Amino acid sequence: MLLLAPMEGLLDATLRDVLTRLGGVDRCTSEFIRITNTLLPERAFIRVVPELLNGGRTVAGVPVRPQLLGSDPTLMAENAARLATLQPPGIDLNFGCPAKTVNNSRGGAVLLDEPELVGRIVAAVRRAVPAHIPVSAKMRLGYLDDARAEDNALAITDAGASELVIHARTKAQGYKPPAHWERIAQVAQALPARRPVLIANGEIWCVEDARRCAAVTGCEHLMIGRGQITDPGLASAIRGEGGVPWSRVVPLLPLFWARVSARVERRHRAGRLKQWLNYLRQRHPEAQAAFDELRLHHDPEAIEAWIARAQAAWGCREAASAESAQPC
Structure with missing residues (x-):
């Protein structure tokens, strides 16, 4: 499975539409929808994920999973329940955004310093959403360091997430190479046998990167972001279907x-x-x-x-x- 990453300010519905027309991508995750102190109206979800008006799919038919970002378990659950009425092909939770403005407002990667809270958020959303709608999460290895990577992954697993994307860097490491794929493998070893589907993310720019990432992490599923934007044929090439010419x-x-x-x-x-x-x-x-x-x-x-x-x-x-x- 090859997923298209969420990228705030870049990979929005417009670029999702264009990139998925070229093939190779199995599913997209939207840029985050910020949950603060209110129950959002349906139009707020549709503004970020207009694909909800098309059965939750791009024009090319690729599913788009909306992503929520927030720190209050009750508000996150209430908004997830309302989002679920629009029948999305799943709901994703953001524990990875490195943006200073988001982290200063207690959102995104800063929550990785509080694994117990991370687990409560996931559990609350899972309870609030009908069983047929998958709940997944995306996290970094940590905030300032990766000491609690295993704790966060276990919290997300125990709370009932069906998938977990791990971006192989901390917030402090930002997007600076390298991505620490070996830590994803170590996190995977700490999880129980009945773990969520693990998806590796970070520094996948070419077919060889994808192969090495899969080998090092042990993940057969990958999420690609900047690599796919740079080379719209990357997902197809990873599948062995050839690239996309200009x-x-x-x-x-x-x-x-x-x-x-x-x-x-x-x-x-x-x-x-x-x-x-x-x-x-x-x-x-x-x-x-x-x-x-x-x-x-x-x-x-x-x-x-x-x-x-x-x-x-x-x-x-x-x-x-x-x-x-x-x-x-």
């Missing part, structure tokens, strides 16, 4: 732009496209050229004109390539 990415740029234009304020739209191109250029030279051309553009009309030119140019190149491949 010619298959180009037709999705107008779709991405249309979705961004519908959901994002005008002044931020160009930034969203350049944000994705900034990742893509690490894998595709054509994306580097596009990023260089658009780097100083902020006007949506200029972006739309570039997209039209890019489509036409690549359409001509594909046609020329196909023509040259015809037998004499």
